[in-house]
Amino acid sequence: MNLTYRPLALGFIALFFFVVVMGRVQAGGNHFYAPIADPVVKEECGSCHLAFAPSMLPASSWQRMMGNLKNHFGDDASVDADTTARITRYLVANAADAGDRRYGGKLLKGVALGSAPQRITELPKWVSEHRKVPDWEWRHKEVRTKANCVACHTGAEQGYYDE
Amino acid sequence: MFHLFRASGLALVAVAGLAAQPAFAETPGEIQASIQQEAAGTPGFQEFSAARGESLFKSKHANDWSCASCHTDNPAAPGKHAKTGKVIDPLAPSANAGRFTSPKKVAKWFKRNCNDVLDRVCTPQEKGDVLAYLLTVKK
Numbered sequence: 001m002n003l004t005y006r007p008l009a010l011g012f013i014a015l016f017f018f019v020v021v022m023g024r025v026q027a028g029g030n031h032f033y034a035p036i037a038d039p040v041v042k043e044e045c046g047s048c049h050l051a052f053a054p055s056m057l058p059a060s061s062w063q064r065m066m067g068n069l070k071n072h073f074g075d076d077a078s079v080d081a082d083t084t085a086r087i088t089r090y091l092v093a094n095a096a097d098a099g100d101r102r103y104g105g106k107l108l109k110g111v112a113l114g115s116a117p118q119r120i121t122e123l124p125k126w127v128s129e130h131r132k133v134p135d136w137e138w139r140h141k142e143v144r145t146k147a148n149c150v151a152c153h154t155g156a157e158q159g160y161y162d163e
Numbered sequence: 164m165f166h167l168f169r170a171s172g173l174a175l176v177a178v179a180g181l182a183a184q185p186a187f188a189e190t191p192g193e194i195q196a197s198i199q200q201e202a203a204g205t206p207g208f209q210e211f212s213a214a215r216g217e218s219l220f221k222s223k224h225a226n227d228w229s230c231a232s233c234h235t236d237n238p239a240a241p242g243k244h245a246k247t248g249k250v251i252d253p254l255a256p257s258a259n260a261g262r263f264t265s266p267k268k269v270a271k272w273f274k275r276n277c278n279d280v281l282d283r284v285c286t287p288q289e290k291g292d293v294l295a296y297l298l299t300v301k302k
Contacts, residue, residue, distance in 0.1 A: 049244070049247040049249055074246075076275040076278040077275060078275060080267075145246065
């Protein structure tokens with residue numbers, strides 16, 4: 001009797017490990033933010049800084065930002081009307097709250113609906129994810145600003161923000 | 164009648180083909196010529212001067228930044244965005260063949276950057292002076 005149960009038990013043990021391992025793989029995937037695919041959007045949003053993933057902010061944020069490019073965090077980042085419309089369309093269609101983007105959705109935890117936050121680095125989830133980074137690391141000359149994701153997340157341009 | 168129709172159709176295709184040429188078909192010299200055309204109509208216009216352009220480029224004006232804050236004092240070398248740290252490709256055409264070849268891009272960047280540095284638009288005279296300077300910078 002014992003002999004017939006053994007393969008079944010082994011099977012369960014194997015299944016258990018499989019579930020644990022796959023769960024971890026998926027947890028890693030939680031830090032994926034699809035990079036910009038539109039070449040015009042990528043160029044225009046990536047000349048002065050990393051072309052941030054649209055799924056990092058809700059649509060209301062992108063609309064507000066695109067409405068005030070003349071004063072973009074203190075700098076003039078204006079583009080012509082056609083380009084503005086094209087970029088806005090893309091960002092809104094791929095925003096954190098568009099469709100069923102559950103990964104971007106995580107970054108929206110604690111964000112009030114309609115508050116249209118402008119800085120990704122001020123989102124509650126962003127702050128808690130980076131709480132262990134010491135001050136001196138932020139001040140490092142290769143980092144300079146919290147918006148310089150690639151300084152630490154070497155795969156940021158490809159959408160990976162795991163380490 | 165048929166032939167006439169067909170010929171005009173071909174002509175249309177040819178014209179459309181010409182219009183579809185990418186905007187970067189211009190040279191820095193051609194861009195400078197069109198700035199000159201614009202500048203010549205303004206009162207007090209003087210021949211473009213690389214020396215005046217260099218001093219405009221390297222000094223601060225209304226704001227905390229000069230052109231050189233990001234593009235460095237050597238426009239033939241890569242620059243670095245003063246705020247974000249992102250690397251900026253060299254600005255001098257001698258070091259970067261793509262610079263000043265698209266009127267649309269030239270207009271976009273002069274508009275933004277003059278606003279950031281001088282807090283206003285640049286005059287055609289100023290743009291021409293700066294481009295004259297950039298064209299003298301050797302690699």
